[in-house]
Amino acid sequence: MQQVKRCILGRLGLRTRLFLCPSEDEGSQAAAVSAVRTILSKGVCMNDDNVKSICMDEEEIERSLTRMAHQILEANHGAQNVALVGIVTRGDLLAKMLAAKIEAIEGVKVPLGALDISFYRDDFMTHFAPEVHSTDIPFDIDGKTIVLVDDVLYTGRTIRAALDALMDIGRPASVQLAVLVDRGHRELPIRADFVGKNVPSSSDENVRLFLKDLDGVSAVEILAMEPGDRAGAAPLKGNGGE
Secondary structure (H helix, E strand, O other), X not given: OHHHHHHHEOOOOOOOOEOOOOOOOHHHHHHHHHHHHHHHHOOOOOOHHHEEEEEEOHHHHHHHHHHHHHHHHXXXXXXXXXXXXXXXXXXXXXHHHHHHHHHHHHOOOOOEEEEOOXXXXXXXXXXXXXXXXXXXXXXXXXXXXXXXXXXXXXXXXXXXXXXXXXXXXXXXXXXXXXXXXXXXXXXXXXXXXXXXXEOOOOOOEEEEEEOHHHHOOOEEEXXXXXXXXXXXXXXXXXXXXX
């Protein structure tokens, strides 16, 4: 176990990095991942048994968001007409982080909103007891360049729902898409304009973002899915979710 830890751990302290060692067998990797996450989360319990790999740690997430903030500013020639709208439940937190980085780079505080798409999902009628949150967009989106922010881009159906929800609110000049992770497997013709990291995955795996504010640790993990499970975001505070 110590050998596995030496392989997977960079250094612990104020700055921590995770490295998976491809030479170790899957059982050793799973044990090492569980041990590392126990250390990082300081007792926060998540579904360690299903974790197959950690593809982004906190530092990588921060660096990716910084790069994406620069790309958004470059693509839009600044931030004067840009507004960020994050898809609940973790896209809204990412949008807040991006807004802070844009303000630090450009000195402009961009409008920030949160969008709930629960009733716009194409499986709403068949999804028993969906999680319902609130939409909070305290500005007029008409004529603005809206950067829609989400954590993981998968089939594209969440983004389709988000576009429908946005158009019911107003008529933006354009809509751009920023995602922290693009895992592929698209079912609709949707492409992200700004991507933190492309993560190859299997359709029987789940790719989830955990954030320190909600989960006690920031990381992007690939998890094995049990039969009947649905791919989607990590649940909030123990609630089931997609």
